[in-house]
Structure formats: C-alpha cells, structure tokens
Amino acid sequence: MLGNLNGWHLLILLAVILLLFGAARLPALAKSVGQSARVFRGEMKQMQEESSEDEAKKPAADTGYTLNGETIDKPKADGSTGSSPQA
Template sequence: MRLEGWHIVIIIVIAILLFGAPKLPGLARSVGQSLRIFKSEVRQMKDENTSGTADGEPMEGRVVNNPANPAHPSATPNQGPAPTQTPPPGSTPGTGNPHTTP
C-alpha cells in the first residue's frame, strides 16, 4: 500500500481535530527530537560495527561452525579404548618381573 498525498492531508486533519491547533507545534517538536535521537543511535551502531572490523583487530566472541576447528571431533576416526597389555604365559600378574617363574 502506497502513501499518497491525499492520505497525508487526511492524517493532518485528524491530528488537528484530536490534538487541537495549540498543541501541534509541541507535538511536532517532540516527534522531531525523537527522530533525531533515533537517527543518531542508528548511525552510532553502524560506526561501532564498521570500526571493529575495519581496524583489523580481532573481535571477542566465539567462532561458530569453523571447519578448521570442529566443535565435535566426529571428523576424526573414532578410536576405541587403549589396548591393554596381556602378560605373557607363565608369568604371574602383579609381580615386578613378568619373565620370572614362581
């Protein structure tokens, strides 16, 4: 829906009827101040966003979905538990020298 000239005229007439002629300058002034503040805040946010990346300084934060450093090591082959060494036959477990016979 496109706002045309006669739409604006109707809005102005309704504003005059609702607020009265004496209050309209104050209303327009407060709307203007609000828009000015809003524009300055938007400009400040844009400056903050561009200043952090333009300087080449690293930004603080966490990297998400970085293929060089996967969060889940599913890309590496799954290695089971470490193999345990079994004593050779004829030795007793728990003794200092496994090659001696009792």
C-alpha cells in the same frame, strides 16, 4: 500500503490529527517527533561506527607462518598441514 493515499486522504488525516491533539499541541508534537528522529539517526550512526571499529580491531585469520617469504600452513590436529607437499 501507503501508496494508495492521495491528496484528499492526507487532508482528512491532517484534520483528524488536528481534532485529536488540538492546534496548540501540534507544534510541540512536531518538535517531539523531530527530536526523536534525530536521536534515532544518531544512535544508528553510532552503532554503524562501533561495528566498523569492531571489524577493524578483529585480528586477521591466522593461516600460518611466514619463513623466508614463504607461507607455511599451520599444522592441523591430525598432524597434516592441509597443503600438498612440495617436491
């Protein structure tokens, strides 16, 4: 969509923005946009940190018990262990 813009298009766009907002308000507008972008990046970083903390706090899947170094599967509701019996 924006790939078709060339230098003249951007120049005309800047002129329209200058006419709409005036030269006096442009620095304040740019500052406001910069602050908003900074806040947005901070919130995104915080969300990523929280999700990684949640993953770290999540308990590992309980697959069974360990007895003398061997993993014993947890019994299922039907009484089977889910693994084939060892001879």
